[in-house]
Amino acid sequence: MKIKTLLYNIQQGIVNIKRNKLFSLASVATIAICIFLIGMFYAVVVNFNYMIDTLESRLCVTTFFDADISQERVEELKNDISKRVEVSKIDYTSAEEAWEKYKEIYFGDKAELAEGFKDDNPLADSASFTIYLNDAEMQDTLVKYLEQLEGIRQVNASANTASTLSDFGKLAGYVSVALIAVLLAVGVFLIGNTVMIGITVRKEEIGIMKLMGATDFFIRAPFMVEGLMIGLAGAIIPLLVLYLLYNRIIGYLLSQFRSLETVAVFLSTQEVFKVLTPMALIIGGGIGLFGSIVTMRKHLRV
Protein backbone atom coordinates (compact mmCIF):
# COMPACT_ATOMS: atom_id res chain seq x y z
CA MET A 1 0.00 0.00 0.00
CA LYS A 2 1.21 3.47 -0.82
CA ILE A 3 2.04 5.88 1.98
CA LYS A 4 -0.58 8.32 0.64
CA THR A 5 -3.26 5.66 0.72
CA LEU A 6 -2.25 4.73 4.24
CA LEU A 7 -2.50 8.36 5.34
CA TYR A 8 -5.85 8.71 3.58
CA ASN A 9 -7.17 5.63 5.37
CA ILE A 10 -5.92 6.81 8.75
CA GLN A 11 -7.58 10.15 8.09
CA GLN A 12 -10.83 8.41 7.13
CA GLY A 13 -10.59 6.30 10.28
CA ILE A 14 -10.33 9.46 12.36
CA VAL A 15 -13.27 10.94 10.46
CA ASN A 16 -15.26 7.80 11.36
CA ILE A 17 -14.44 8.20 15.02
CA LYS A 18 -15.35 11.89 14.97
CA ARG A 19 -18.65 11.29 13.19
CA ASN A 20 -19.48 8.69 15.73
CA LYS A 21 -18.16 10.43 18.83
CA LEU A 22 -20.52 9.10 21.44
CA PHE A 23 -20.20 5.48 20.45
CA SER A 24 -16.46 5.74 20.00
CA LEU A 25 -16.20 7.25 23.44
CA ALA A 26 -18.33 4.48 24.92
CA SER A 27 -16.12 1.88 23.27
CA VAL A 28 -12.93 3.54 24.46
CA ALA A 29 -14.39 3.71 27.97
CA THR A 30 -15.42 0.06 27.99
CA ILE A 31 -12.08 -1.13 26.73
CA ALA A 32 -10.36 1.19 29.17
CA ILE A 33 -12.35 -0.39 32.00
CA CYS A 34 -11.57 -3.89 30.70
CA ILE A 35 -7.89 -3.18 30.48
CA PHE A 36 -7.89 -1.34 33.78
CA LEU A 37 -9.34 -4.45 35.40
CA ILE A 38 -6.97 -6.68 33.50
CA GLY A 39 -4.13 -4.49 34.70
CA MET A 40 -5.39 -4.66 38.28
CA PHE A 41 -5.77 -8.42 38.14
CA TYR A 42 -2.40 -8.72 36.58
CA ALA A 43 -0.78 -6.54 39.23
CA VAL A 44 -2.51 -8.48 42.00
CA VAL A 45 -1.70 -11.87 40.52
CA VAL A 46 1.95 -11.18 39.78
CA ASN A 47 2.43 -9.64 43.18
CA PHE A 48 0.65 -12.52 44.81
CA ASN A 49 2.75 -15.04 42.94
CA TYR A 50 5.83 -13.08 43.81
CA MET A 51 4.85 -13.21 47.48
CA ILE A 52 4.16 -16.93 47.28
CA ASP A 53 7.51 -17.47 45.62
CA THR A 54 9.20 -15.45 48.29
CA LEU A 55 7.37 -17.35 51.02
CA GLU A 56 8.09 -20.64 49.36
CA SER A 57 11.75 -19.82 49.21
CA ARG A 58 11.61 -19.27 52.93
CA LEU A 59 9.67 -22.46 53.41
CA CYS A 60 11.92 -25.20 54.69
CA VAL A 61 11.98 -28.59 56.32
CA THR A 62 14.30 -29.22 59.24
CA THR A 63 15.65 -32.65 60.10
CA PHE A 64 17.48 -33.81 63.24
CA PHE A 65 19.68 -36.88 63.43
CA ASP A 66 19.93 -39.92 65.65
CA ALA A 67 22.24 -39.28 68.57
CA ASP A 68 24.88 -41.79 67.51
CA ILE A 69 25.07 -40.80 63.86
CA SER A 70 28.52 -40.66 62.26
CA GLN A 71 29.79 -37.67 60.34
CA GLU A 72 30.15 -39.90 57.25
CA ARG A 73 26.48 -40.84 57.39
CA VAL A 74 25.55 -37.17 57.65
CA GLU A 75 27.56 -36.44 54.52
CA GLU A 76 25.91 -39.38 52.79
CA LEU A 77 22.45 -38.16 53.75
CA LYS A 78 23.25 -34.68 52.56
CA ASN A 79 24.27 -36.04 49.19
CA ASP A 80 21.19 -38.18 48.82
CA ILE A 81 18.77 -35.49 49.88
CA SER A 82 20.25 -32.78 47.69
CA LYS A 83 19.69 -35.03 44.66
CA ARG A 84 15.91 -35.00 45.21
CA VAL A 85 13.85 -32.92 42.74
CA GLU A 86 11.95 -31.26 45.57
CA VAL A 87 15.08 -29.76 47.05
CA SER A 88 16.44 -26.40 45.99
CA LYS A 89 19.06 -26.02 48.71
CA ILE A 90 20.26 -27.93 51.74
CA ASP A 91 22.19 -26.41 54.64
CA TYR A 92 23.92 -28.32 57.38
CA THR A 93 24.01 -26.81 60.84
CA SER A 94 26.36 -28.51 63.22
CA ALA A 95 25.64 -28.73 66.95
CA GLU A 96 28.27 -26.07 67.59
CA GLU A 97 26.72 -23.68 65.10
CA ALA A 98 23.29 -24.31 66.59
CA TRP A 99 24.63 -23.44 70.03
CA GLU A 100 26.29 -20.28 68.71
CA LYS A 101 23.03 -19.18 67.13
CA TYR A 102 21.08 -20.00 70.24
CA LYS A 103 23.50 -18.05 72.39
CA GLU A 104 23.21 -15.06 70.15
CA ILE A 105 19.44 -15.10 70.25
CA TYR A 106 18.90 -15.82 73.94
CA PHE A 107 21.88 -14.36 75.70
CA GLY A 108 22.57 -11.54 73.28
CA ASP A 109 25.24 -9.24 74.61
CA LYS A 110 25.34 -11.07 77.94
CA ALA A 111 27.48 -13.78 76.37
CA GLU A 112 29.26 -14.40 79.68
CA LEU A 113 26.10 -16.03 81.02
CA ALA A 114 26.50 -18.80 78.50
CA GLU A 115 30.11 -19.40 79.53
CA GLY A 116 28.99 -22.07 82.00
CA PHE A 117 28.04 -24.33 79.15
CA LYS A 118 31.37 -23.86 77.43
CA ASP A 119 32.54 -27.45 77.37
CA ASP A 120 29.19 -29.08 77.57
CA ASN A 121 27.07 -28.10 74.59
CA PRO A 122 23.43 -28.38 75.73
CA LEU A 123 22.44 -28.70 72.09
CA ALA A 124 24.78 -31.59 71.38
CA ASP A 125 22.01 -33.47 69.56
CA SER A 126 20.85 -30.46 67.61
CA ALA A 127 22.85 -30.80 64.44
CA SER A 128 20.37 -30.42 61.60
CA PHE A 129 19.67 -30.03 57.90
CA THR A 130 17.68 -27.08 56.74
CA ILE A 131 16.15 -28.12 53.43
CA TYR A 132 14.64 -25.48 51.13
CA LEU A 133 11.93 -26.56 48.73
CA ASN A 134 11.47 -25.86 45.05
CA ASP A 135 7.71 -25.87 45.37
CA ALA A 136 5.47 -25.79 48.41
CA GLU A 137 3.33 -28.58 47.00
CA MET A 138 6.23 -31.02 47.13
CA GLN A 139 6.58 -30.76 50.85
CA ASP A 140 4.57 -33.88 51.72
CA THR A 141 6.51 -36.17 49.40
CA LEU A 142 9.77 -34.92 50.73
CA VAL A 143 8.73 -35.31 54.36
CA LYS A 144 7.69 -38.93 53.72
CA TYR A 145 10.98 -39.62 52.07
CA LEU A 146 12.98 -38.03 54.87
CA GLU A 147 11.11 -39.89 57.59
CA GLN A 148 12.07 -43.30 56.25
CA LEU A 149 15.75 -42.46 55.96
CA GLU A 150 18.06 -44.19 58.40
CA GLY A 151 19.75 -41.86 60.88
CA ILE A 152 17.01 -39.23 60.86
CA ARG A 153 15.33 -38.82 64.19
CA GLN A 154 12.84 -36.08 63.52
CA VAL A 155 11.45 -34.07 60.62
CA ASN A 156 9.90 -30.66 61.25
CA ALA A 157 7.70 -29.16 58.57
CA SER A 158 5.08 -26.47 58.61
CA ALA A 159 1.77 -28.22 58.44
CA ASN A 160 -0.67 -26.70 56.01
CA THR A 161 0.60 -23.28 54.96
CA ALA A 162 2.31 -24.55 51.92
CA SER A 163 -0.54 -26.17 50.06
CA THR A 164 -3.09 -23.55 51.15
CA LEU A 165 -0.95 -20.81 49.71
CA SER A 166 -0.54 -22.43 46.34
CA ASP A 167 -4.22 -23.41 46.14
CA PHE A 168 -5.28 -19.86 46.80
CA GLY A 169 -2.89 -18.61 44.16
CA LYS A 170 -4.37 -20.98 41.61
CA LEU A 171 -7.94 -20.02 42.48
CA ALA A 172 -7.15 -16.32 42.15
CA GLY A 173 -5.56 -17.08 38.78
CA TYR A 174 -8.59 -19.00 37.47
CA VAL A 175 -11.09 -16.39 38.64
CA SER A 176 -9.16 -13.56 37.07
CA VAL A 177 -8.70 -15.41 33.77
CA ALA A 178 -12.45 -16.06 33.62
CA LEU A 179 -13.30 -12.43 34.39
CA ILE A 180 -10.81 -11.13 31.87
CA ALA A 181 -12.24 -13.43 29.20
CA VAL A 182 -15.75 -12.08 29.83
CA LEU A 183 -14.52 -8.49 29.74
CA LEU A 184 -12.63 -9.07 26.51
CA ALA A 185 -15.76 -10.47 24.91
CA VAL A 186 -17.67 -7.36 25.99
CA GLY A 187 -14.91 -5.20 24.51
CA VAL A 188 -15.00 -7.00 21.17
CA PHE A 189 -18.79 -6.72 21.11
CA LEU A 190 -18.74 -2.98 21.77
CA ILE A 191 -16.08 -2.21 19.19
CA GLY A 192 -18.02 -4.34 16.76
CA ASN A 193 -21.11 -2.26 17.43
CA THR A 194 -19.24 0.99 16.99
CA VAL A 195 -17.81 -0.15 13.68
CA MET A 196 -21.23 -1.42 12.60
CA ILE A 197 -22.71 2.02 13.20
CA GLY A 198 -19.87 3.49 11.18
CA ILE A 199 -20.64 1.07 8.36
CA THR A 200 -24.35 1.88 8.51
CA VAL A 201 -23.70 5.61 8.43
CA ARG A 202 -21.38 5.21 5.47
CA LYS A 203 -23.46 2.66 3.62
CA GLU A 204 -24.04 4.88 0.58
CA GLU A 205 -20.41 5.91 0.45
CA ILE A 206 -19.27 2.29 0.64
CA GLY A 207 -21.72 1.34 -2.12
CA ILE A 208 -20.30 4.04 -4.37
CA MET A 209 -16.75 3.04 -3.54
CA LYS A 210 -17.51 -0.53 -4.56
CA LEU A 211 -19.02 0.58 -7.87
CA MET A 212 -16.00 2.75 -8.58
CA GLY A 213 -13.69 -0.19 -8.17
CA ALA A 214 -12.19 0.44 -4.75
CA THR A 215 -10.44 -2.68 -3.50
CA ASP A 216 -11.76 -4.58 -0.49
CA PHE A 217 -8.77 -3.52 1.51
CA PHE A 218 -9.25 0.14 0.64
CA ILE A 219 -12.86 0.01 1.80
CA ARG A 220 -12.05 -1.89 4.98
CA ALA A 221 -8.89 -0.10 6.04
CA PRO A 222 -10.60 2.96 7.62
CA PHE A 223 -12.72 0.69 9.80
CA MET A 224 -9.67 -1.29 10.86
CA VAL A 225 -7.93 1.98 11.68
CA GLU A 226 -10.99 3.03 13.67
CA GLY A 227 -11.05 -0.21 15.67
CA LEU A 228 -7.32 -0.15 16.23
CA MET A 229 -7.30 3.45 17.45
CA ILE A 230 -10.23 2.90 19.80
CA GLY A 231 -8.50 -0.20 21.15
CA LEU A 232 -5.17 1.56 21.65
CA ALA A 233 -6.81 4.57 23.30
CA GLY A 234 -8.65 2.12 25.53
CA ALA A 235 -5.28 0.64 26.51
CA ILE A 236 -3.26 3.81 27.01
CA ILE A 237 -5.72 5.50 29.37
CA PRO A 238 -5.86 2.71 31.98
CA LEU A 239 -2.11 2.22 31.68
CA LEU A 240 -1.59 5.83 32.69
CA VAL A 241 -4.10 5.56 35.52
CA LEU A 242 -2.59 2.32 36.79
CA TYR A 243 0.89 3.76 36.57
CA LEU A 244 -0.13 6.69 38.73
CA LEU A 245 -2.08 4.52 41.17
CA TYR A 246 0.26 1.56 41.60
CA ASN A 247 2.67 2.96 44.16
CA ARG A 248 -0.09 4.72 46.05
CA ILE A 249 -2.08 1.54 46.39
CA ILE A 250 0.91 -0.37 47.69
CA GLY A 251 1.70 2.43 50.11
CA TYR A 252 -1.89 2.42 51.27
CA LEU A 253 -1.96 -1.35 51.74
CA LEU A 254 1.23 -1.32 53.75
CA SER A 255 0.03 1.53 55.94
CA GLN A 256 -3.39 -0.01 56.54
CA PHE A 257 -2.28 -3.53 57.22
CA ARG A 258 0.89 -3.33 59.23
CA SER A 259 0.86 -7.06 59.79
CA LEU A 260 1.36 -7.53 56.08
CA GLU A 261 4.79 -6.05 56.16
CA THR A 262 6.49 -9.29 57.14
CA VAL A 263 4.94 -11.32 54.31
CA ALA A 264 4.10 -8.68 51.74
CA VAL A 265 6.85 -8.08 49.28
CA PHE A 266 5.72 -6.09 46.25
CA LEU A 267 7.17 -5.83 42.77
CA SER A 268 8.40 -2.42 41.65
CA THR A 269 6.36 -0.30 39.22
CA GLN A 270 8.98 -0.87 36.52
CA GLU A 271 8.82 -4.62 36.89
CA VAL A 272 5.03 -4.70 36.64
CA PHE A 273 4.78 -2.28 33.71
CA LYS A 274 7.59 -3.90 31.78
CA VAL A 275 5.09 -6.68 31.04
CA LEU A 276 1.81 -4.85 31.53
CA THR A 277 2.45 -2.08 28.97
CA PRO A 278 3.03 -4.28 25.90
CA MET A 279 0.36 -6.69 27.14
CA ALA A 280 -2.27 -3.94 27.44
CA LEU A 281 -1.37 -2.40 24.07
CA ILE A 282 -1.53 -5.76 22.33
CA ILE A 283 -4.82 -6.67 24.00
CA GLY A 284 -6.35 -3.24 23.30
CA GLY A 285 -5.18 -3.05 19.71
CA GLY A 286 -6.02 -6.71 19.24
CA ILE A 287 -9.63 -6.49 20.41
CA GLY A 288 -9.98 -3.28 18.37
CA LEU A 289 -8.85 -4.96 15.18
CA PHE A 290 -10.61 -8.21 15.96
CA GLY A 291 -13.91 -6.45 16.73
CA SER A 292 -13.84 -4.45 13.52
CA ILE A 293 -12.79 -7.39 11.34
CA VAL A 294 -15.48 -9.66 12.76
CA THR A 295 -18.10 -6.95 12.20
CA MET A 296 -16.95 -6.27 8.66
CA ARG A 297 -17.11 -9.95 7.82
CA LYS A 298 -20.72 -9.87 8.91
CA HIS A 299 -21.91 -6.48 7.73
CA LEU A 300 -19.54 -5.35 5.01
CA ARG A 301 -19.72 -7.74 2.10
CA VAL A 302 -17.41 -6.14 -0.39
Place this chain on the structure above:
Amino acid sequence: MIILENVSKSYSAGAPAINDISIHIEKGEFVFIVGDSGAGKSTLMKLMLKELEPTTGKIYINGKFLNKMKRRKVPMLRRDIGMVFQNFRLLNDRNVYDNVAFAQRVVEVPSKVIRRKVPAMLSMVGLAQKYKSYPRELSGGEQQRVALARALINNPPILLADEPTGNLDPKNSWEIMNLLDEINKRGTTVVVVTHNREIVDAMQKRVITIQKGIIVSDERKGGYIYEN
Protein backbone atom coordinates in the same frame (compact mmCIF):
# COMPACT_ATOMS: atom_id res chain seq x y z
CA MET B 1 -16.73 -4.49 -25.71
CA ILE B 2 -19.79 -6.00 -24.01
CA ILE B 3 -20.78 -9.54 -24.88
CA LEU B 4 -23.59 -11.54 -23.30
CA GLU B 5 -24.11 -15.05 -24.65
CA ASN B 6 -27.32 -16.89 -23.80
CA VAL B 7 -27.44 -15.34 -20.36
CA SER B 8 -30.21 -16.31 -17.95
CA LYS B 9 -30.70 -15.30 -14.37
CA SER B 10 -33.23 -16.81 -11.98
CA TYR B 11 -33.56 -15.54 -8.43
CA SER B 12 -35.65 -18.38 -7.07
CA ALA B 13 -38.53 -20.50 -8.23
CA GLY B 14 -40.69 -18.82 -10.81
CA ALA B 15 -40.00 -17.07 -14.09
CA PRO B 16 -36.33 -16.03 -14.61
CA ALA B 17 -35.58 -12.30 -14.41
CA ILE B 18 -33.56 -12.67 -17.59
CA ASN B 19 -34.07 -15.49 -20.04
CA ASP B 20 -31.50 -16.51 -22.64
CA ILE B 21 -30.35 -13.01 -23.59
CA SER B 22 -27.54 -12.46 -26.10
CA ILE B 23 -26.18 -8.96 -26.70
CA HIS B 24 -23.06 -7.81 -28.54
CA ILE B 25 -22.08 -4.19 -28.09
CA GLU B 26 -19.04 -2.96 -30.02
CA LYS B 27 -16.45 -0.49 -28.85
CA GLY B 28 -17.67 3.10 -29.32
CA GLU B 29 -21.36 2.22 -29.68
CA PHE B 30 -24.23 4.20 -28.12
CA VAL B 31 -27.02 1.85 -27.04
CA PHE B 32 -30.38 2.40 -25.38
CA ILE B 33 -31.85 -0.44 -23.37
CA VAL B 34 -35.58 0.11 -22.92
CA GLY B 35 -38.41 -1.81 -21.33
CA ASP B 36 -40.93 -1.32 -18.55
CA SER B 37 -40.12 -1.85 -14.91
CA GLY B 38 -39.60 -5.49 -14.04
CA ALA B 39 -38.46 -6.30 -17.55
CA GLY B 40 -35.02 -7.25 -16.28
CA LYS B 41 -32.99 -4.11 -17.02
CA SER B 42 -31.61 -3.76 -13.50
CA THR B 43 -30.68 -7.44 -13.40
CA LEU B 44 -28.86 -6.94 -16.69
CA MET B 45 -26.81 -4.05 -15.28
CA LYS B 46 -25.98 -5.93 -12.11
CA LEU B 47 -24.78 -8.85 -14.17
CA MET B 48 -22.46 -6.58 -16.14
CA LEU B 49 -21.02 -5.16 -12.90
CA LYS B 50 -20.68 -8.65 -11.45
CA GLU B 51 -22.95 -7.75 -8.58
CA LEU B 52 -24.87 -10.84 -9.63
CA GLU B 53 -23.78 -14.12 -11.18
CA PRO B 54 -25.65 -15.46 -14.21
CA THR B 55 -27.48 -18.75 -13.71
CA THR B 56 -26.37 -19.79 -17.20
CA GLY B 57 -24.56 -18.12 -20.09
CA LYS B 58 -21.31 -16.22 -20.52
CA ILE B 59 -20.51 -12.54 -19.99
CA TYR B 60 -17.46 -10.69 -21.32
CA ILE B 61 -16.76 -7.03 -20.49
CA ASN B 62 -13.84 -5.24 -22.16
CA GLY B 63 -12.20 -8.59 -22.88
CA LYS B 64 -12.67 -9.91 -19.34
CA PHE B 65 -14.55 -13.15 -18.83
CA LEU B 66 -16.78 -12.46 -15.83
CA ASN B 67 -17.90 -16.02 -15.08
CA LYS B 68 -14.40 -17.14 -14.16
CA MET B 69 -13.32 -13.86 -12.58
CA LYS B 70 -11.87 -14.06 -9.06
CA ARG B 71 -13.49 -11.91 -6.39
CA ARG B 72 -10.39 -9.80 -5.87
CA LYS B 73 -10.34 -8.92 -9.58
CA VAL B 74 -13.87 -7.47 -9.48
CA PRO B 75 -12.65 -3.95 -8.53
CA MET B 76 -10.55 -3.90 -11.71
CA LEU B 77 -13.64 -4.77 -13.77
CA ARG B 78 -15.60 -1.95 -12.15
CA ARG B 79 -12.86 0.53 -13.00
CA ASP B 80 -13.69 -0.22 -16.65
CA ILE B 81 -17.29 0.88 -16.16
CA GLY B 82 -18.43 4.40 -15.22
CA MET B 83 -21.85 4.39 -13.56
CA VAL B 84 -24.57 7.06 -13.52
CA PHE B 85 -27.83 6.62 -11.60
CA GLN B 86 -31.32 8.08 -11.65
CA ASN B 87 -30.91 9.46 -8.12
CA PHE B 88 -27.33 10.70 -8.78
CA ARG B 89 -25.89 9.02 -5.65
CA LEU B 90 -23.61 11.90 -4.75
CA LEU B 91 -22.07 12.18 -1.28
CA ASN B 92 -24.03 14.98 0.34
CA ASP B 93 -21.41 15.80 2.96
CA ARG B 94 -18.83 16.68 0.31
CA ASN B 95 -18.68 19.48 -2.22
CA VAL B 96 -18.64 19.04 -5.98
CA TYR B 97 -14.86 18.93 -6.19
CA ASP B 98 -14.54 16.28 -3.48
CA ASN B 99 -17.31 14.18 -4.97
CA VAL B 100 -15.43 13.96 -8.25
CA ALA B 101 -12.02 13.63 -6.59
CA PHE B 102 -13.43 10.81 -4.46
CA ALA B 103 -13.65 8.57 -7.53
CA GLN B 104 -9.94 9.02 -8.06
CA ARG B 105 -8.97 8.67 -4.41
CA VAL B 106 -10.67 5.32 -4.04
CA VAL B 107 -8.62 3.94 -6.93
CA GLU B 108 -5.48 5.46 -5.42
CA VAL B 109 -4.67 8.08 -8.05
CA PRO B 110 -1.86 10.41 -6.86
CA SER B 111 -3.05 13.76 -5.45
CA LYS B 112 -1.05 15.64 -8.05
CA VAL B 113 -3.02 14.01 -10.84
CA ILE B 114 -6.31 14.57 -8.99
CA ARG B 115 -5.63 18.30 -8.66
CA ARG B 116 -5.04 18.53 -12.40
CA LYS B 117 -7.83 16.28 -13.67
CA VAL B 118 -10.82 17.24 -11.50
CA PRO B 119 -11.05 20.90 -12.65
CA ALA B 120 -10.66 19.81 -16.28
CA MET B 121 -13.47 17.29 -15.92
CA LEU B 122 -15.71 19.83 -14.17
CA SER B 123 -15.16 22.28 -17.04
CA MET B 124 -16.17 19.59 -19.50
CA VAL B 125 -19.53 19.09 -17.79
CA GLY B 126 -19.93 22.86 -17.40
CA LEU B 127 -19.57 23.10 -13.62
CA ALA B 128 -16.14 24.69 -13.28
CA GLN B 129 -17.58 27.61 -11.33
CA LYS B 130 -19.50 25.48 -8.86
CA TYR B 131 -16.73 23.25 -7.57
CA LYS B 132 -17.23 24.47 -4.00
CA SER B 133 -21.01 23.92 -3.94
CA TYR B 134 -22.62 21.07 -2.06
CA PRO B 135 -25.04 18.73 -3.85
CA ARG B 136 -28.07 20.17 -2.00
CA GLU B 137 -27.24 23.61 -3.48
CA LEU B 138 -27.43 22.28 -7.04
CA SER B 139 -30.33 21.60 -9.39
CA GLY B 140 -31.06 18.04 -10.46
CA GLY B 141 -29.40 18.59 -13.81
CA GLU B 142 -26.28 19.97 -12.17
CA GLN B 143 -26.15 17.07 -9.74
CA GLN B 144 -26.36 14.62 -12.62
CA ARG B 145 -23.53 16.43 -14.33
CA VAL B 146 -21.41 16.04 -11.20
CA ALA B 147 -22.29 12.36 -11.22
CA LEU B 148 -21.24 12.16 -14.87
CA ALA B 149 -17.96 13.88 -14.12
CA ARG B 150 -17.37 11.39 -11.31
CA ALA B 151 -18.20 8.45 -13.58
CA LEU B 152 -15.85 9.62 -16.31
CA ILE B 153 -12.88 10.96 -14.36
CA ASN B 154 -11.04 7.63 -14.39
CA ASN B 155 -11.45 7.31 -18.18
CA PRO B 156 -13.52 4.12 -18.20
CA PRO B 157 -13.99 2.59 -21.66
CA ILE B 158 -17.66 1.96 -20.83
CA LEU B 159 -20.31 4.27 -19.37
CA LEU B 160 -23.45 2.66 -17.95
CA ALA B 161 -26.30 5.08 -17.25
CA ASP B 162 -29.31 3.78 -15.31
CA GLU B 163 -32.28 6.08 -16.00
CA PRO B 164 -30.01 9.15 -16.04
CA THR B 165 -32.89 11.49 -16.90
CA GLY B 166 -35.49 9.86 -14.68
CA ASN B 167 -35.47 12.69 -12.15
CA LEU B 168 -34.92 15.57 -14.57
CA ASP B 169 -37.15 17.98 -16.49
CA PRO B 170 -37.02 17.86 -20.32
CA LYS B 171 -34.50 20.70 -20.65
CA ASN B 172 -32.04 19.16 -18.21
CA SER B 173 -32.69 15.72 -19.67
CA TRP B 174 -31.60 16.95 -23.07
CA GLU B 175 -28.49 18.58 -21.66
CA ILE B 176 -27.46 15.31 -20.04
CA MET B 177 -28.21 13.31 -23.19
CA ASN B 178 -26.18 15.73 -25.28
CA LEU B 179 -23.30 15.31 -22.85
CA LEU B 180 -23.59 11.54 -23.11
CA ASP B 181 -23.58 11.82 -26.90
CA GLU B 182 -20.47 13.98 -26.77
CA ILE B 183 -18.74 11.52 -24.45
CA ASN B 184 -19.64 8.75 -26.87
CA LYS B 185 -18.15 10.70 -29.76
CA ARG B 186 -14.87 10.87 -27.83
CA GLY B 187 -14.74 7.08 -27.94
CA THR B 188 -16.49 5.86 -24.79
CA THR B 189 -19.00 3.04 -25.22
CA VAL B 190 -22.27 4.32 -23.75
CA VAL B 191 -25.17 2.16 -22.57
CA VAL B 192 -28.27 4.01 -21.37
CA VAL B 193 -31.17 2.29 -19.65
CA THR B 194 -34.20 4.56 -19.95
CA HIS B 195 -37.93 5.05 -20.07
CA ASN B 196 -37.69 8.37 -21.87
CA ARG B 197 -39.51 7.74 -25.10
CA GLU B 198 -39.05 11.24 -26.51
CA ILE B 199 -35.29 11.10 -26.20
CA VAL B 200 -34.95 7.58 -27.55
CA ASP B 201 -37.07 8.49 -30.55
CA ALA B 202 -35.20 11.70 -31.24
CA MET B 203 -31.64 10.41 -30.92
CA GLN B 204 -31.96 7.55 -33.42
CA LYS B 205 -29.39 5.24 -31.81
CA ARG B 206 -29.32 1.48 -31.41
CA VAL B 207 -32.25 0.42 -29.22
CA ILE B 208 -32.52 -2.94 -27.43
CA THR B 209 -36.00 -3.60 -26.07
CA ILE B 210 -36.46 -6.07 -23.23
CA GLN B 211 -39.80 -7.44 -22.16
CA LYS B 212 -40.30 -10.00 -19.38
CA GLY B 213 -36.66 -10.98 -19.42
CA ILE B 214 -36.24 -11.54 -23.15
CA ILE B 215 -35.09 -9.29 -25.99
CA VAL B 216 -38.06 -8.45 -28.17
CA SER B 217 -36.21 -6.16 -30.59
CA ASP B 218 -32.70 -4.88 -31.34
CA GLU B 219 -32.80 -2.00 -33.85
CA ARG B 220 -29.60 -0.52 -35.30
CA LYS B 221 -31.19 2.91 -35.55
CA GLY B 222 -34.53 2.96 -33.93
CA GLY B 223 -37.11 4.45 -31.66
CA TYR B 224 -39.00 3.43 -28.59
CA ILE B 225 -41.13 0.63 -30.00
CA TYR B 226 -42.43 -0.93 -26.88
CA GLU B 227 -46.06 -0.15 -26.17
CA ASN B 228 -48.08 -1.19 -23.17
